[in-house]
Amino acid sequence: MITIFGVPSVVLFGQLLLGLINGAFYAMLSLGLAVIFGMMNIVNFAHGALYMMGALGAWILLEYFGIGYWWALVLAPLGVGIFGIVIERTMLRPLYKLDHLYGMLLTFGLSLIIQGVFRDWFGSSGQPYAIPAALSGGTNLGFMFLPTYRAWVIVASLVVCLGTWFVIERTKLGSYLRAATENAPLVQAFGIDVPRMVMLTFGAGVALAALAGVLAAPIYQVNPLMGADVIIVVFAVVVIGGMGSIMGAIVTGFLVGLVEGLTRAFYPQGSSTVVFVMMAIVLLLRPAGLFGSKPEAAGGVHVSLDAPAPAFRTEILLFLGMAALLIIGPAFVYSGFLMKAMLFALFACAFNLIAGYGRLVSFGHAMFLGTAGYVCGHAAKVWGLTPELAILTGTLSATVLGVVTGWLAIRSRGIYFAMVTLALAQMIYFVALQAPFTGGEDGLQNIPRGKLFGLFDLNDHTLLYGFVLVVFLGGFLLIAQVVRSPFGQVLKAIREHEPRAQSLGYSTDHYKLAAFTLSATLAGLAGATKAVVLQLASLTDVHWGMSGEVLLMTFLGGVGTLYGPVAGAFIVIAMQNYLASLGQWVTVIHGAIFVVCVLAFRRGLVGELIAFLGRSRKPATPAKTPQAAPEAG
Amino acid sequence: MAEMLKVNGLKAWYGESQALHGTSFEVNSGEVVTLLGRNGAGKSTTLRSIMGLVAKRAGSIRYDEKELVGAPSHRIARAGIALCPEERGIFSSLNVRENLLLPPAIRPGGMTVDQIFELFPNLKERLTSQGTKLSGGEQQMLAIGRILRTGARLLMLDEPTEGLAPVIIEQIAATVKTLKTLGFTILLVEQNVTFAAGLADRHYVMELGRVVDEIPGPAFADRIDSLKTYLGV
Ligand SMILES: Nc1ncnc2c1ncn2[C@@H]1O[C@H](COP(=O)(O)OP(=O)(O)OP(=O)(O)O)[C@@H](O)[C@H]1O
Numbered sequence: 001m002i003t004i005f006g007v008p009s010v011v012l013f014g015q016l017l018l019g020l021i022n023g024a025f026y027a028m029l030s031l032g033l034a035v036i037f038g039m040m041n042i043v044n045f046a047h048g049a050l051y052m053m054g055a056l057g058a059w060i061l062l063e064y065f066g067i068g069y070w071w072a073l074v075l076a077p078l079g080v081g082i083f084g085i086v087i088e089r090t091m092l093r094p095l096y097k098l099d100h101l102y103g104m105l106l107t108f109g110l111s112l113i114i115q116g117v118f119r120d121w122f123g124s125s126g127q128p129y130a131i132p133a134a135l136s137g138g139t140n141l142g143f144m145f146l147p148t149y150r151a152w153v154i155v156a157s158l159v160v161c162l163g164t165w166f167v168i169e170r171t172k173l174g175s176y177l178r179a180a181t182e183n184a185p186l187v188q189a190f191g192i193d194v195p196r197m198v199m200l201t202f203g204a205g206v207a208l209a210a211l212a213g214v215l216a217a218p219i220y221q222v223n224p225l226m227g228a229d230v231i232i233v234v235f236a237v238v239v240i241g242g243m244g245s246i247m248g249a250i251v252t253g254f255l256v257g258l259v260e261g262l263t264r265a266f267y268p269q270g271s272s273t274v275v276f277v278m279m280a281i282v283l284l285l286r287p288a289g290l291f292g293s294k295p296e297a298a299g300g301v302h303v304s305l306d307a308p309a310p311a312f313r314t315e316i317l318l319f320l321g322m323a324a325l326l327i328i329g330p331a332f333v334y335s336g337f338l339m340k341a342m343l344f345a346l347f348a349c350a351f352n353l354i355a356g357y358g359r360l361v362s363f364g365h366a367m368f369l370g371t372a373g374y375v376c377g378h379a380a381k382v383w384g385l386t387p388e389l390a391i392l393t394g395t396l397s398a399t400v401l402g403v404v405t406g407w408l409a410i411r412s413r414g415i416y417f418a419m420v421t422l423a424l425a426q427m428i429y430f431v432a433l434q435a436p437f438t439g440g441e442d443g444l445q446n447i448p449r450g451k452l453f454g455l456f457d458l459n460d461h462t463l464l465y466g467f468v469l470v471v472f473l474g475g476f477l478l479i480a481q482v483v484r485s486p487f488g489q490v491l492k493a494i495r496e497h498e499p500r501a502q503s504l505g506y507s508t509d510h511y512k513l514a515a516f517t518l519s520a521t522l523a524g525l526a527g528a529t530k531a532v533v534l535q536l537a538s539l540t541d542v543h544w545g546m547s548g549e550v551l552l553m554t555f556l557g558g559v560g561t562l563y564g565p566v567a568g569a570f571i572v573i574a575m576q577n578y579l580a581s582l583g584q585w586v587t588v589i590h591g592a593i594f595v596v597c598v599l600a601f602r603r604g605l606v607g608e609l610i611a612f613l614g615r616s617r618k619p620a621t622p623a624k625t626p627q628a629a630p631e632a633g
Numbered sequence: 634m635a636e637m638l639k640v641n642g643l644k645a646w647y648g649e650s651q652a653l654h655g656t657s658f659e660v661n662s663g664e665v666v667t668l669l670g671r672n673g674a675g676k677s678t679t680l681r682s683i684m685g686l687v688a689k690r691a692g693s694i695r696y697d698e699k700e701l702v703g704a705p706s707h708r709i710a711r712a713g714i715a716l717c718p719e720e721r722g723i724f725s726s727l728n729v730r731e732n733l734l735l736p737p738a739i740r741p742g743g744m745t746v747d748q749i750f751e752l753f754p755n756l757k758e759r760l761t762s763q764g765t766k767l768s769g770g771e772q773q774m775l776a777i778g779r780i781l782r783t784g785a786r787l788l789m790l791d792e793p794t795e796g797l798a799p800v801i802i803e804q805i806a807a808t809v810k811t812l813k814t815l816g817f818t819i820l821l822v823e824q825n826v827t828f829a830a831g832l833a834d835r836h837y838v839m840e841l842g843r844v845v846d847e848i849p850g851p852a853f854a855d856r857i858d859s860l861k862t863y864l865g866v
């Protein structure tokens with residue numbers, strides 16, 4: 001048997017082939033993302049869910065209608081394309097003029113809805129889809145066995161990718177698309193119906209995802225979550241390649257697939273994280289990406305969601321009111337619920353510190369919550385530290401992680417920042433999944449609560465509650481102070497106009513990194529305390545779903561307001577507690593809240609309330625419209 | 634002469650701030666008409682509003698008996714109006730040929746590509762260059778050339794001589810004359826008074842978002858002093 005660096009050549013070629021196959025799907029998906037982003041400035045988070053709809057669509061066509069693979073290759077993309085067009089017309093169109101993050105939030109909500117609905121219908125187990133007869137079997141190439149279907153997928157995806165490239169770069173239609181990417185109003189002023197072109201482009205990009213899904217159906221198990229993790233890898237691919245070029249998306253897709261394959265052959269443990277490591281290296285060396293030319297857009301029209309801060313006295317009254325409610329709370333509500341809600345509220349407030357006041361919307365904040373939980377649990381359980389020291393250790397681990405990831409991520413901004421943080425968090429997730437001390441799927445269980453300072457036994461529920469209350473109120477006060485401090489003011493100045501803040505002599509990157517690290521630390525404090533309270537540290541807390549939840553809490557309550565994240569956290573946790581019987585529909589409801597918030601409630605509940613109070617107090621001045629219609633051009 | 638474009642009480646806003654406060658003028662078929670005025674008077678905004686590029690506008694824009702003030706810009710283009718914008722709007726991701734062929738033909742009667750090359754021979758040499766790699770003068774020629782193919786009858790040129798060398802300005806003046814003899818109607822925005830004087834049948838003077846005066850072409854020399862006051866030169 002021939003071996004290459006100790007790996008049998010058959011294994012090596014097999015892994016390379018698998019890498020090429022994965023790369024084919026990355027290429028098709030990132031291509032669609034790039035085309036959509038170029039035209040509409042929307043990072044389509046639902047791309048993974050639509051890919052899944054393609055695969056599941058093929059399965060449904062076969063299972064319920066007896067329609068086979070070849071027709072599915074046409075029908076599923078067509079159906080999903082039409083679905084995409086409906087979404088574009090009804091939901092995305094109002095967003096083009098807003099900050100690009102809203103598009104990402106809305107499509108994130110859509111992906112939760114789609115995945116939730118399909119999970120409710122089909123469960124989360126995989127369904128096999130048979131390889132069509134004409135493509136079964138394989139060829140022995142001498143050095144390896146090549147299954148026909150896999151060869152077909154590579155050829156088909158290459159044809160699709162290069163065909164798309166040809167249409168965009170070499171045809172008349174493509175020249176319209178490229179021109180509209182640069183200056184859509186002018187293209188429309190030449191007599192081209194740009195809104196319709198945008199609609200059809202979105203439909204085509206989404207159909208491409210569905211086509212990839214059909215091609216994938218016979219290779220992977222068809223299941224409602226198959227797109228959820230793929231999309232995060234595809235985001236990393238997009239960051240590696242840069243959004244600027246079509247060919248870049250294709251090449252990077254295949255490249256990343258091959259690198260993954262090679263890693264799987266030589267160092268299997270690293271195969272799921274290598275793409276994120278690649279991303280980090282590219283960010284360090286070429287922040288615009290390997291093929292990136294388009295400068296990172298800071299976002300569309302800036303939307304200030306700032307609500308006027310209430311007077312100092314009102315603030316003190318509000319804070320005392322909240323504290324009083326929480327002190328008497330256990331007399332009326334289950335204290336376990338209140339503790340959980342307070343810790344999530346702290347998590348959301350920490351997130352809000354950078355998302356609301358620093359305008360760096362992280363899609364990966366779960367990594368701080370989860371990591372701190374694991375480290376704290378390990379410290380308490382294995383090292384036998386007292387709870388305050390274990391929590392301190394956990395919190396500091398989040399600080400360190402915050403410095404490192406923040407240092408990488410603040411090189412990018414806007415939607416790129418969102419994608420980078422998401423990808424880094426996914427890397428942490430895989431580390432947590434594989435590392436020896438995290439307990440894998442089970443997590444760390446039965447973490448001892450111990451005696452606080454060696455004196456107060458936290459197994460006493462009243463003491464535990466008091467402890468959580470102090471942690472929450474302390475963290476909240478700290479954040480309120482920071483926001484009001486000169487540091488917070490500089491942060492806001494950077495958010496409003498970074499170049500101006502720079503010209504005033506502020507090293508904006510240092511401020512952003514400091515804010516990011518502080519936010520990570522407080523998220524870690526919440527996570528570490530949570531591990532002690534629930535006596536559990538698990539994968540849920542590092543999963544992207546958790547990052548989505550904190551986004552949801554903050555946006556629902558009101559980003560950039562002090563009490564918004566608290567209100568949002570209590571609502572979301574209450575929903576989870578009391579609607580748990582609805583199963584998958586809770587996810588669907590979360591998604592629907594995202595969609596409604598982005599379309600109608602961008603200030604969130606508390607933000608809208610403050611705006612309403614401000615309006616009714618001064619009826620003379622017209623309410624400042626948060627989104628003045630920007631002019632074409 | 635048949636009236637082609639009649640703008641009446643046109644108002645336009647950028648967000649909350651109003652840039653046009655009731656602009657009125659008309660252009661007859663086959664005429665060359667200029668809009669003169671200081672920086673910020675609203676000349677470009679007038680052209681952009683006619684083209685439908687300013688989202689918020691009110692008043693009346695009648696073209697060929699059709700009301701266009703509420704129409705989306707692609708509909709306005711299809712009615713037969715074309716704009717050569719102040720910033721020229723050459724696409725960097727398109728080569729010269731693609732830039733030239735970008736605007737779709739909206740009705741028969743446009744110039745052929747060969748006729749355009751006769752007007753602007755330089756373009757023919759540079760067909761495969763990236764659009765924005767051309768010199769300023771060549772980019773201006775490309776920006777004018779590409780709207781001649783489409784069959785549009787009313788051409789709106791926004792400061793076509795801005796920042797160009799005298800020889801090129803002469804070439805553009807000659808082009809405008811040729812276009813007039815070919816039957817195009819031209820609405821020209823200019824700061825270069827001598828350039829405008831040699832070409833136009835009539836002039837309108839704009840101030841603070843309104844047309845404040847009309848000067849017939851023949852009277853231009855007599856009115857040059859009051860014009861200098863208007864333009865502040
Ligand atoms: N995109 C825009 N957003 C906001 N205000 C604008 C915008 N474009 C122009 N304005 C304002 O509208 C007014 C008219 O501008 P316009 O560009 O029409 O003037 P102009 O006569 O073409 O001037 P110039 O000779 O400098 O080109 C000015 O006060 C200008 O500041």
Ligand SMILES: [Mg+2]
Nearest residue numbers: 676677678719
């Ligand atoms: Mg102008």
